[in-house]
Amino acid sequence: MEKLKIAGGYPLKGTIKVSxxxxxxxxxxPATILADSPVTIEGLPEISDVLTLQSLLEEIGxxxxxxxxxxxxxxxxxxxxxLPSGKVKKLRxxxxxxxxxxxxxxxxxxxxxxxxxxxxxxxxxHIKGFEAxxxxxxxxxxxxxxxxxxxxxxxxxxDVVSVGATINIMLAAVRAKxxxxxxxxxxxxxxxxxxxxxxxxxxxxxxxGTDVIRIDGVEELSGCRHTIIPDRIEAGTYMILAAASGSGxxxxxxxxxxxxxLIAKLREMKVxxxxxxxxxxxxxxxxxxxxxxxxxxxxxxxxxxxxxxTTLLTKAEGSAVVTDTIYSARFKHIDELRRxxxxxxxxxxxxxxxxxxxxxxxxxxxSDLRAGAALVIAGLLAEGxxxxxxxxxxxxxxxxxxxxxxxxxxxxxxEKMSAEELEQLKSS
Numbered sequence: 001m002e003k004l005k006i007a008g009g010y011p012l013k014g015t016i017k018v019s020x021x022x023x024x025x026x027x028x029x030p031a032t033i034l035a036d037s038p039v040t041i042e043g044l045p046e047i048s049d050v051l052t053l054q055s056l057l058e059e060i061g062x063x064x065x066x067x068x069x070x071x072x073x074x075x076x077x078x079x080x081x082x083l084p085s086g087k088v089k090k091l092r093x094x095x096x097x098x099x100x101x102x103x104x105x106x107x108x109x110x111x112x113x114x115x116x117x118x119x120x121x122x123x124x125x126h127i128k129g130f131e132a133x134x135x136x137x138x139x140x141x142x143x144x145x146x147x148x149x150x151x152x153x154x155x156x157x158x159d160v161v162s163v164g165a166t167i168n169i170m171l172a173a174v175r176a177k178x179x180x181x182x183x184x185x186x187x188x189x190x191x192x193x194x195x196x197x198x199x200x201x202x203x204x205x206x207x208x209g210t211d212v213i214r215i216d217g218v219e220e221l222s223g224c225r226h227t228i229i230p231d232r233i234e235a236g237t238y239m240i241l242a243a244a245s246g247s248g249x250x251x252x253x254x255x256x257x258x259x260x261x262l263i264a265k266l267r268e269m270k271v272x273x274x275x276x277x278x279x280x281x282x283x284x285x286x287x288x289x290x291x292x293x294x295x296x297x298x299x300x301x302x303x304x305x306x307x308x309x310t311t312l313l314t315k316a317e318g319s320a321v322v323t324d325t326i327y328s329a330r331f332k333h334i335d336e337l338r339r340x341x342x343x344x345x346x347x348x349x350x351x352x353x354x355x356x357x358x359x360x361x362x363x364x365x366x367s368d369l370r371a372g373a374a375l376v377i378a379g380l381l382a383e384g385x386x387x388x389x390x391x392x393x394x395x396x397x398x399x400x401x402x403x404x405x406x407x408x409x410x411x412x413x414x415e416k417m418s419a420e421e422l423e424q425l426k427s428s
Contacts, residue, residue, distance in 0.1 A: 001422060004388040004402070006379030007411035008361060011247040011284075014408045018235045018253040019045035019399040020069065020228035024193040026093030027167045028228060029053040031194060032073040033062075033100040034175060035201050037223035040072045044228060045399040048392070049091045056087050056097065075104075082109035084143035089113070091396065095123055095164060098146055099171030102135055108146045125162045129169035132156045133176055153178030153217055161186050161297045166213070167194050174203040176217040185213045188298040189258050193229045200224040232258040233304045234398060235280070237373045239263075240308045242282035243271045244315055245380045249408060251280045261301040265291055265309075269316060290318035290355060295326050307333045307374040313353040314342045315381060323350040333371035336364040340378050340386070358383060365425075366390035369397045376401070380410060389417070389425055 020043040030053065032039040044050050046069065054064050054071065060081045063074040080101055088094035088111040101108035113123070123144075127137050130146055132154040138145045153176050158165055163186040170191075173180035185191070187209055195208030201224050204216040235254045242249035243266055256263065256275045263280070266273050268291045272283030290313060295303040303326035313320045314337065324330045331346050338344060339362040343354040361384030366372030372394035379386030388394075391414070394401060405412050417425070 001417050001425075002391055002414045003417050003421070004376070004379075004391055004394070005413055005415055006361075006376065006382075006386045006388070008359070008380055008382035008384065008386060010380075010409055010411055012242065012245055012249055012380070012405070012408035012410055013247045015250040015252055016238050016404050016408055018230045018238065018251060019043075021045075021190055021193065021231040022047060022049060022397045023163070023188070023231075023233070024190040024228050025050050026053060026091065027096050027190065027194045028197055028226065029057065029071065029073070030096035030100040031171055031197055032057070033075050033078060033097070034104050034171065034198070035075050035221045035223050037076060038072055038074040039201070039223045040070060040225045041197075042070050042225065042227040044069050044071050045231065047397055047399050048395045049093065049397070052087050052090050053094075056083060056094070059083065059087070078104075080105035080107050082143070083111060084109055084141070085111045093164075095126060096168055096171060098126065098130070098144060099168035102130060102146045102148065103151070103172045103175045106148045106151065109143055111143045123164070125158050125160055125165035126168045129156050129158075129165060129182075130172060133169070133172055133180065135172075151176035151217075153180040153215070155181045155183070157183040158185065163188050163191065166191055170194065170198065170205065170213065170215060173215045174198050174205070174217060174221065175219070178217055180215040180217070182213040182215075183211065185211050186297065187211060189229060189232060189255070197224070197226045200226055230255055233302060233370075235259060236262045236302065236305045237308050237377075237398070239266065239280060239282055240305065240312050241377050241380065243269070243285050243288070244312045244377050246282055246408075247284040249282050251282070252278070254278060254280050256280060261299060262305060265293060265301065288316045290316040290320035290353070292321045292323075294323040297326070303327055303330060304370050306330060307370040308377055310334070310344070310351060310353060311337065311374045311377040311381070314344070314355050314357055314359060314378070316355045318355065320353045320355075321350050322353060325349065330370075332367040333374045336371070336375055337378055339364055340382055342378075360384060361386040363387045363389075366393045369393045373398065376405075379412075380405075
């Protein structure tokens with residue numbers, strides 16, 4: 001295992017390019033199962049979640065190649081082989097295999113998903129949707145078994161706005177008989193991206209990106225070529241990083257429309273920002289004001305940017321309240337920021353951040369993907385050296401992070417952990 005070391009205090013300058021969207025990739029790749037001929041996806045991020053899904057598709061008989069961000073999947077020889085454990089435990093988005101395999105084979109057996117531990121994230125809305133389409137769903141020895149003689153379209157109202165459930169029901173419904181209507185659907189850009197791929201494959205989908213999605217089932221889907229959208233969360237992370245420690249950073253390959261809530265908050269903080277068609281420039285921010293944020297479903301402020309934004313607030317003048325209405329356990333980074341001298345306290349679903357304060361380098365641990373991003377930003381701001389462990393979380397969502405930050409002038413590198421450090425990490 002490795003750790004990340006960061007020498008803080010160096011102003012960052014230059015251009016950084018955003019990779020393809022992780023939250024699209026983890027749904028687009030399972031969606032290829034539904035086709036009868038090869039599918040090519042361009043612009044995929046080179047992250048561990050993508051490699052895990054490649055391996056899972058190969059496990060069920062797919063022929064998969066992945067090079068320079070382009071993945072070609074031939075699903076013609078795939079079989080509905082049970083995947084009760086193993087690699088499915090490595091990422092939460094493995095649950096998209098349920099909808100895709102149910103849609104194509106009318107059966108699936110998938111282990112309960114893994115991923116970051118962010119508190120309760122039940123899949124009851126997924127199951128509700130599958131059952132409405134005619135599937136029998138059982139939990140057997142820690143795996144979800146799905147079985148259907150046939151899938152028939154249905155009207156499905158989601159009790160909670162859920163990106164995962166919306167996409168999973170779409171995957172199952174595109175090859176069902178008749179019309180499916182998903183009400184109270186999530187509106188995230190990643191849903192539109194998945195719907196675009198499915199439509200290119202021959203699916204009939206209307207309303208993706210609104211709260212009502214209509215799907216008319218088809219008997220077969222064929223292969224196609226699809227280019228993934230840019231990662232709005234990676235882009236947002238780099239915008240926050242540039243506001244925190246940049247002296248003029250251009251973020252390239254961005255869809256600004258996807259980040260309107262963050263752009264508005266940065267402007268409210270008096271961060272110099274210029275928005276182009278596919279780029280965002282963040283100027284040097286010498287003095288920034290505190291702002292309150294509350295995470296909401298899209299197009300509200302993204303929960304995935306709450307943790308990095310909290311680090312930025314340690315540099316801002318005044319007191320700010322950060323409220324996460326999406327995930328109750330998304331404040332695990334706060335204790336680590338306190339180790340670095342941050343003045344933050346947690347009260348229920350909110351954190352109160354007092355600034356400005358000079359962060360100090362320390363040994364910290366990433367508990368999840370976006371907490372890792374928050375700690376990297378903190379390390380760039382801090383005096384001295386910061387050591388970040390838990391890199392397996394960061395590697396799930398940020399492609400070539402060290403190389404990209406080095407390109408901006410950061411002093412950042414990876415080191416192998418000693419046997420003694422590994423033992424300490426296991427016992428912590």
